[in-house]
Amino acid sequence: MENSKHKKTRSKDKSEKGKQRLKKEQQNNEVRQLQVPVELPGPQCEVRKSKSSCALSFDTILKYSRVGNIDINTLVDKVERKINHNICDKHKEKLSLYCQNENRLICSECYEICRKNNHSILGLNEYSNEISEKIKLILIKIQKEEMCNNEVIQSSLENKTNLKKEIQELSNLIENQSDLMIQKIQKSKINYLNLLKKVEIISNTAFDKIMKEKESKQKMIKQKKKQINALQKMKKEKKTIKLIRESNEIIQKDIEEREKEIIRESQRKKEEKEGGEQFDLKMNRKKLIKLKNGKKTAWNSSSLYGGRICGKKIYSRGKHQIKIKIDQFPNPNSKNESNLIRLGVIKTEKRGNLIKNGEYEGAYFFRTFWNCKKLESRKFKKENGKWKETIYPEEINFKKNDIFEISLDMDQGTIAFKLNEKDLGGWDILAGKVNFFAILEYLEGKEKNQITII
Numbered sequence: 001m002e003n004s005k006h007k008k009t010r011s012k013d014k015s016e017k018g019k020q021r022l023k024k025e026q027q028n029n030e031v032r033q034l035q036v037p038v039e040l041p042g043p044q045c046e047v048r049k050s051k052s053s054c055a056l057s058f059d060t061i062l063k064y065s066r067v068g069n070i071d072i073n074t075l076v077d078k079v080e081r082k083i084n085h086n087i088c089d090k091h092k093e094k095l096s097l098y099c100q101n102e103n104r105l106i107c108s109e110c111y112e113i114c115r116k117n118n119h120s121i122l123g124l125n126e127y128s129n130e131i132s133e134k135i136k137l138i139l140i141k142i143q144k145e146e147m148c149n150n151e152v153i154q155s156s157l158e159n160k161t162n163l164k165k166e167i168q169e170l171s172n173l174i175e176n177q178s179d180l181m182i183q184k185i186q187k188s189k190i191n192y193l194n195l196l197k198k199v200e201i202i203s204n205t206a207f208d209k210i211m212k213e214k215e216s217k218q219k220m221i222k223q224k225k226k227q228i229n230a231l232q233k234m235k236k237e238k239k240t241i242k243l244i245r246e247s248n249e250i251i252q253k254d255i256e257e258r259e260k261e262i263i264r265e266s267q268r269k270k271e272e273k274e275g276g277e278q279f280d281l282k283m284n285r286k287k288l289i290k291l292k293n294g295k296k297t298a299w300n301s302s303s304l305y306g307g308r309i310c311g312k313k314i315y316s317r318g319k320h321q322i323k324i325k326i327d328q329f330p331n332p333n334s335k336n337e338s339n340l341i342r343l344g345v346i347k348t349e350k351r352g353n354l355i356k357n358g359e360y361e362g363a364y365f366f367r368t369f370w371n372c373k374k375l376e377s378r379k380f381k382k383e384n385g386k387w388k389e390t391i392y393p394e395e396i397n398f399k400k401n402d403i404f405e406i407s408l409d410m411d412q413g414t415i416a417f418k419l420n421e422k423d424l425g426g427w428d429i430l431a432g433k434v435n436f437f438a439i440l441e442y443l444e445g446k447e448k449n450q451i452t453i454i
Helices: 002-034 058-064 072-084 108-116 124-158 160-165 167-274 348-357
Strands: 097-099 104-106 121-123 279-284 289-292 297-300 307-311 319-328 338-347 363-371 374-383 386-391 403-409 414-419 422-428 434-442 450-453
Touching: 097 108, 097 124, 104 108, 104 167, 108 121, 121 124, 124 167, 279 289, 279 348, 279 434, 289 307, 297 319, 297 434, 307 348, 338 348, 338 403, 348 434, 363 434, 374 422, 434 450
Parallel strands: none
Antiparallel strands: 097 104, 097 121, 279 307, 289 297, 297 450, 307 434, 319 403, 319 450, 338 363, 338 434, 363 374, 374 386, 403 414, 414 422
16 A cells, blocks of 8 residues: 555656656747847837838848737738828828827827817927837847847857756756746737837828828929929010010100101291291390391390390200391491390290390300400300300401301200301200390490391
8 A cells, every 4th residue: 555655656746747847848948939149120220211121120020029929910010001091080181290198190180179188299200209219218228138138148058068067957947937037028028019019100100201291392393393384484474575675665766756757847847837936025125126027137226235135936855057147237447336246045944034134044155246446256155153255366257148057956965156157166055945045235326236037
């Protein structure tokens, strides 16, 4: 009986030892599986345009990160579905923002609700940067752990012979620390799952960012095309406008020339009708000068000094000639005579002062003066209160039937004098309107000064 009892206890001991041995072998296998070197990417990984270009690729995760009963392919499919369908299920709008309170991507409609609830909202760029930093920290931590594990594995391989000798002690150690190892495995499993979730979020964010950039680039291209088309239209319009302006300018110049020609022709016809220049009865100082021959002949009406009279026509543009015939001028041999003739033009706005007060401002004229048997012939002008004159060295004597000519070029602003076709010089005059004027004066004698406009 005792032997049978001993046999039973021995068989029980053997079965328990066998179970323990199998358990230890399984644990050793698990340890060996954990000791397989895993080369994870460094912390410099950044999520880029697609999974093929990212250093932390989905293939790497599939190769090295299968943990427990979780199928990584399922997670990858989920991430890809999220990337391909980045639309809000509720509002059918693009997911363009991230709500920190609800820990999810939101659209513009969700944003209004979250804003009312005072939630913290981040842009995709800010959220992407935050997630990238967190992933970098996690990857650095994982890399450090892997480096430590690699060092332990390397040292264990170098001391393989010693480990064989101490296998019993190692088995006991594994048995005592099996729970701890299981906990670590579970923690690593949780870490990997969290990492996959974060990768999924970052992928969605990166995809949204890429799509946004693509849309913005397309908008920019469209805007540039519109601008180019607008510029091309503007160039065509500018060319058309330029041609129209040039043609208008040509037409305008032609019209102006025709108008000038019409004005000249009308002036010429008017002059022909009126018979040229005439004296103006209104511009006759105290009626001291008498007129005849259709207001074209003027002479002294009395022995008073200073008869002044203006022409009727106003000269403002074009070229004109005023010819005056000397009908009567005193004999230089007669005694005690003082006679004077002034012939020229004065600015229209100043002619009233000339007639009333004898003021010569704005006047340009030629003067011949007999006084005490001495002849003076000068050319004068007065502007801005200043006189300017030229004294001729030779005697220029007005005689009966002499023709004195005043030439005006109002476009160039000049006046010139001639006596019997002899050039007496002239002046540059200011632009504006002028009238012809004549001053016929004498002190004594029976002969009176007399001129006729021809």
